[in-house]
Amino acid sequence: MITGNRLKDKVAIVTGGGTGIGEAICKKFAQEGARVVVAGFPDDPVAKVAKEIKEKGGTAIDFTGDLSTMADAQSCVKLAVKEFGKLDILINNAGVFPEVNLLQDYSEEAFDYMIKNNLRSAFLMSKVALPELHKTKGNIISAGSEAGKIGIAQNAPYGGTKGFMHAFIKGLAVEQAQFGVRCNLVGPGPIDTAWTHASTGPMDSKMVKTMKEATPMGRRGTPEEVANVYLFLASEEASYVTGALYMVDGGITVAKGGVGGQADSSMKDEPDGELKLKHSKEGHTEIRE
Ligand SMILES: NC(=O)c1ccc[n+]([C@@H]2O[C@H](COP(=O)([O-])OP(=O)(O)OC[C@H]3O[C@@H](n4cnc5c(N)ncnc54)[C@H](O)[C@@H]3O)[C@@H](O)[C@H]2O)c1
Numbered sequence: 001m002i003t004g005n006r007l008k009d010k011v012a013i014v015t016g017g018g019t020g021i022g023e024a025i026c027k028k029f030a031q032e033g034a035r036v037v038v039a040g041f042p043d044d045p046v047a048k049v050a051k052e053i054k055e056k057g058g059t060a061i062d063f064t065g066d067l068s069t070m071a072d073a074q075s076c077v078k079l080a081v082k083e084f085g086k087l088d089i090l091i092n093n094a095g096v097f098p099e100v101n102l103l104q105d106y107s108e109e110a111f112d113y114m115i116k117n118n119l120r121s122a123f124l125m126s127k128v129a130l131p132e133l134h135k136t137k138g139n140i141i142s143a144g145s146e147a148g149k150i151g152i153a154q155n156a157p158y159g160g161t162k163g164f165m166h167a168f169i170k171g172l173a174v175e176q177a178q179f180g181v182r183c184n185l186v187g188p189g190p191i192d193t194a195w196t197h198a199s200t201g202p203m204d205s206k207m208v209k210t211m212k213e214a215t216p217m218g219r220r221g222t223p224e225e226v227a228n229v230y231l232f233l234a235s236e237e238a239s240y241v242t243g244a245l246y247m248v249d250g251g252i253t254v255a256k257g258g259v260g261g262q263a264d265s266s267m268k269d270e271p272d273g274e275l276k277l278k279h280s281k282e283g284h285t286e287i288r289e
Contacts, residue, residue, distance in 0.1 A: 001056050003274075006235045007034035011084040013076060015067050015125060016094030018044030020193035020283040021143070024223035025091055025230050026050075027275045030058030032231060035084045039063040039076050040094070043288070045279045052278065059084075067094055068120035073128045080132075087132040089234045092122040092142040092165075097195045098287045100154045100202040111157045113287050118161035126172065130181065137180030139242075141233050142169050144187035146249045154207065162187075166245055173243030182242040184233045189249025192220040192270060194283035201285040210258075216251035218263025223280050224273035 012029050016022040017038035026038045030053040038053075038060055040046040046062040053060035063079050065072030080087045096117040099110035122142055133140065147155065148162025166185060173183040190211045194200035198208050212218060229248050232238055247253055 002031060002033055002058055004032040006231060006237070007032040007089075010034045010088040010234070011037075011080055011086050012089035012091060012234065013037040013039055013080050013087065013125070013129070014091040014093055015039045015121060016044075016284075017091075018046035018049055018282075019279045020195070020281075021188065021191060021223045021226045022091075022093045023049050023277055023279045024227035024275055025093060026060065027053060027277070028224065028227040028231050029089075029234070030056070030060055031275070032235075034089070035059040037061055037063050037076065037080045037083070039065070039067060041066065041284070041288070044284075045282060049279060052276070067125055068116045070124055070128075073121070073124040076125070077128045077132060086136050087129060088136045088138040090125060090129040090133065090138070090140045091230060091234070092125055092140065094118075094121045095143055095161075096284045097155075097158060097201060098285065100204070100207065102154055103156055106157060109287060114158060114161045118158075119164055122165060122168065130176065130179075133181045134179045139182040139184070139234060140169070140172065141183075141230055142185050144169070144185040144245060146187060146189045146247065146253050149187060149245070149247065149253050169245070170243045177242060182238070184238070184241060184243070185245045186226060186229050186233065187245055187247045187249065187253075188221065188226050189247070189252040190215060190220045191226055192222050192280065194281045194285050196220055197281065200281050200283075213258040213260040214252055214255055215249070216255050216259045216263065217267065218260040219250065219268045219270060221248060221250055222270050222273055223277060224275050225271070227275070
């Protein structure tokens with residue numbers, strides 16, 4: 001159901017839109033009137049997300065491909081313009097989290113996989129989208145991470161890929177302001193997707209426990225709580241915001257010690273939200289062919 005108009009008449013591409021936080025961004029944006037290209041790998045449930053949006057009266061189309069290749073990045077932007085006439089918003093949300101290991105044991109394969117999917121996809125999508133964003137005076141929002149700000153043990157290379165995104169978006173913000181394009185970053189903390197559960201991702205239960213204890217709010221954030229901040233930054237309400245890194249992290253980047261244990265158990269329930277998310281735990285947590 002379209003319940004708001006904060007993105008009325010806007011066209012958005014959301015990369016990694018089939019699962020996890022991306023699904024929530026697609027549904028939130030559609031709910032606020034945006035026409036959305038739900039983009040992901042061929043085995044991601046992007047068609048399902050687009051269908052679910054349409055069933056609620058929103059407008060969406062799916063795109064499948066590997067956005068770390070120039071051909072597919074170009075096809076994705078072309079599809080948005082062909083279907084919806086323009087592009088206002090690019091969300092670089094796609095990413096992978098294939099391994100957790102001490103660096104001496106960390107595989108080259110996982111490292112290369114992250115460089116390709118976490119960095120190349122954002123670089124290429126931004127490069128290809130910019131000429132269209134110049135026309136609409138649009139904006140780009142990329143996914144950073146608490147790990148990009150303070151690093152993450154047993155996944156130092158992942159934190160490094162997100163640190164790249166933090167610097168990348170600031171550089172873009174400075175150089176693209178002259179074209180009227182705003183560039184910002186959302187840095188999630190531990191979010192309730194496939195990545196942060198021992199049953200669906202590479203973290204073991206000890207890491208999951210440490211992660212929650214390090215978070216003052218004592219719980220994961222929901223994909224919808226992250227999408228709410230993407231919505232603000234993508235909307236005209238953020239018209240004077242560029243080069244900003246918005247942490248949505250339950251306080252984990254400012255915490256000292258195991259503060260999560262201090263949170264009262266009554267505060268640890270995640271909010272229900274209003275989106276019906278069906279793909280939040282189907283994310284990308286292994287190396288795929
Ligand atoms: N979950 C967390 O705790 C957390 C914390 C900090 C940052 N983030 C960031 O948020 C973003 C989303 O994470 P999530 O937890 O929702 O994970 P997710 O696996 O559910 O979503 C990521 C999606 O991107 C897709 N993707 C990856 N590379 C692609 C490519 N080259 N082309 C097309 N699609 C591609 C994946 O297939 C997947 O569907 C990521 O950028 C991640 O780094 C997540």
